[in-house]
Amino acid sequence: MPPSSVRVKIDGHEVVISRARLGLFLKLERYSRDFIKAAKDRDSGACVLAVKQYLEAASGKELDLNKNIWYEFYGAFMALKIMNMIDTEIPMLKNPMRSKGDDPPWTHPDRPFIIWIHVIASTYGWSLTEIENLWPEEAAAYVQEITLDDQFEKEWEHMLSPVAHPADKKGKDQYQPLTRPPWMTGSRVKKQKLLRKTLPVGTIIDISGVKLEDLDD
């Protein structure tokens, strides 16, 4: 279980920052994604900006980069990322679906996070404030239940449709059930082989959220 608060040094002062609830968590994830993209592009300016935005959002304070020592700056980011990891056994998050190909034309940088709010609000009718005040683990559990209901409803409609009942040569019904996402079928994420030299060295602080028991032997 991640800690409920961490003490980090920002602008040269020690501050205690508590774990983010859903609203802030989604905002932090956005900056975290920006950081990942910047690191892939080897864009140091964008990396620094993303971490600055992350720390400002997490602490609620504007940062003066000249007052921050680099290892305190990145140290605070790492500590907050670890604290804000979703700690859950929810299958939907342990075995998520990956989008294939290009993003659809209606996507935008905040869309992955707006979806969480949209799914919960349109099902339960809760206000934005109520939803943003959920713990990320609670929100994930609700989203999984909503997604399950939606899948079962689609499966029922599919079962009643002639599309699901093609006939073979003898005219016998060859029922084709609707495909379920991997997290509903219990199939595991394929083990990905990595070269030893690509693994991090030294004291490894895993911020990927993948637990050892989730990996194949």
Next chain:
Amino acid sequence: MIDTISIAGQEYTLSPLDIWEATELLFVFKPYIHLFDEKDDVHEFVKRFATEAQEKGPHDPFRVLAFMYHVDADNLISEATTGEEILEALTTGLIFHEVKTLMEFGSLLGISAGEEDGA
């Protein structure tokens, strides 16, 4: 702690990295992080780094030095520059900038770059 070094007769001084310099330095080190073993002393890492850099990026040791000593990489390359001086400057700089911390954050960038997108 030693904070000056002589390269090709020119004196260079070490001072703390700012956030941008440190980030650039981490990017330069990213392909070499696997060479670091905290059980070894810094000299061993520097030797491995210099050897691998000959294949991967001969300019990389100079880029590392340029960030650590706040100078232009081209200024460090001259006919008078010896391999011994480069190794010594790298070792001194990495001790000054705490190589272990650098590598830990380098690993962070490495891990993050491999993460899948999405909340």
